Every structure is written in structure tokens, then in C-alpha cells.
Amino acid sequence: MPSTATPTARYSLVAIALHWLLALAIVTCFCVGLYMADLPFSLTRIKLFNWHKWAGISILALSAIRLLWRLTHRPPADPPMPSWQARAAHLTHVLLYGFFFAVPLAGWAYSSAAGFPIVWFGVIHLPDLVAPDKALSETLKELHGLLAYGLAGLVVMHIAAALQHQFIKRDNLIRRMLP
């Protein structure tokens, strides 16, 4: 691991690992969530719902670690860019972090309200965030979905900006985040 004392143009290896691990987990979780929502009652539906919940809680936990790491480790400085672009990039990053927590927390609360407590990996019983309540579970289901779409929108913006740097500005900014 490069020493933090040495100036570096790259993110730390921990930040890079967490970025790509969470990118994969979040995209997979989103796609599985979309697919499973309308499945009829079946073995597959129950499996996917549980896996989705386990993955969501894992994303929540990893995001907490990632946030702590981000707050205690200075990222590389911005490359030269118009100030509106820098502001947009920073705002997107802040919102992304917010949604990393909001989406799984809303899902967790939805599961609690629906009367199905989450047992992480089938072993660890997590506390219910809210008491079982049919009406509340419908609201939280909507909210969880809306937040997930919001996160998807932010991810699309984030990727579009990375592609713009790579193929239009050609500043190879992506190397900061490549392993």
C-alpha cells in the first residue's frame, strides 16, 4: 500500500477495492431487485428476495466502512476543470454516498414493516427498524424503489462523467480508480 505521506494521483488501494466491489454489488442488487419484484410466488422468488436483502445489508455495512475510510483519507486532487463541473462532480459524490445508505435502510425498514425480519446470510438476526404494518410496508416499498431509481440515475451520471473524461477530454482520469 502506498504511504499516505507520498503525494499520489491515485486513490488508495482500499478506496479502489471498495469502489469496484460496491459498484459490482450495487449494480447486481439493482438488477436482481428489478427482476424479482414481479415474480410470482416460487422458490426462486424467496431465494432472490433473501439474497437481495443479504446483499443490501452487506452494501450498507461496506458503505459505512467506505465512508469512514473516505473521511480519514484524502482523495487525489481534482484535475483542472471548470468550477461548475467540479461542483457537479462533488455534489454527485455526496449524493451517491447518501443513497448508499438510504436505499438499503429503506429496504430494511420495508422488510421489517412487511413482517419479515432480515436474517443476514441466514444466521444473524437483525433488529426490526419498524413494527410490522401493512400500510407502512406499501409506502416503504415505494420509497425503496424510488430511492433505488435515484441511485441508478446518479450512477449513470457518474459513469457518463467518467466516460466524458476518458473519451472526450482524454485526460485518463480513470487511472486514479483503476487497480
Added chain:
Amino acid sequence: MKALLATLLLAASVGAQAQAKLQPAQSDLSFQAHQMGVPVDGHFKHFDAQLAFDPAKLAAAQVSFTVDMNSGTIGAPEYDAELVKAAWFNAGKLPQAVFKSTAFKPAGAGRYEVAGTLTIKGQSKPVVVPVTLSKSGATTVATGSLAIKRLDFKIGEGEWTDTSVVADDVTVKFKLAFTGL
């Protein structure tokens, strides 16, 4: 004539014992299953019991317990609708689960081991149900729980026999309040 005779004989044999009456409002029949580690709690709304019981004449004690399999609920309508289907309870064709006792054995103060046959979904298994009796006022409450294997009774057929998703072990709990004991 035969039927009448049988009825009379039955009445005579039960008449020898105190005939108890179930109080449904104070009674409860619930079960707990697990899907991928998540406890799923359900209960039955309708059930009935015929009990003839006198602790002094234990050999003559009898209980017959019936459950309306169409009355099962886990509190989520979309799951309840699945529960009555052929793969699970098949409640349309086999609407009743029955426990019929064959012998009562004392097991300490107020405790009994009730051997009998449990029939769910047309599948019969011998079981021994531990029961605790407690009396308060005119009411006698019988409580206990029984661990069963759902696959013994073909509950969850086809893909649902996969016990890594829905566990085989199911706990049935009962609290039956009787008057007239």
C-alpha cells in the same frame, strides 16, 4: 339401527367422563416455520376439540382435535392464498387436520404425554404430544408444543421439498381453553 346403537355406545362411553367444551376465544393454535433462517409465524383461526378427561380415570381419557386447514394465516394475504393450494395444505380437497389420542400418560404435576395419531393432508403419523394442564376458575387450559417435519405430511411439494429454503422443522404451539372439566 346400527348407527343409532353406535351413537348410544359412544355417548355412554364418553358420558362416563367429564365432557369438556372448548372456548375458541381463549384458545390459540399457532405454528412457526423458517424460510432461509427467517422465522415465519402463522396461526389457524378455526379448530375444535372434543375432550373427555378425568385425571382419576386416565385410561379412559380421550381427545379428538380438528383443524380447519382453510383457516391458516401468516398475516400476509398473498402468502395465505398460497398456503391453501395443492403444494402446501391442499385445503380444498383435504380441509381437516386431525389429532386423535390413543393414550394419556402422566408426566408429573399437571403434565401428560398424549400419544396419538396426527393426520394432516391425508398423511398420518404417530406422535406424542406433551401437554400441561392448568386450572383457573372454571377454565382449564391445555398448553404445549409439538415439533413436526413438514415433509412427513407432504406440506410443500414439488420444488418446495427443498429444505434449504423452507426448513423441514415446524413447531406447532397450542393453548386450548376448556370449560366443564
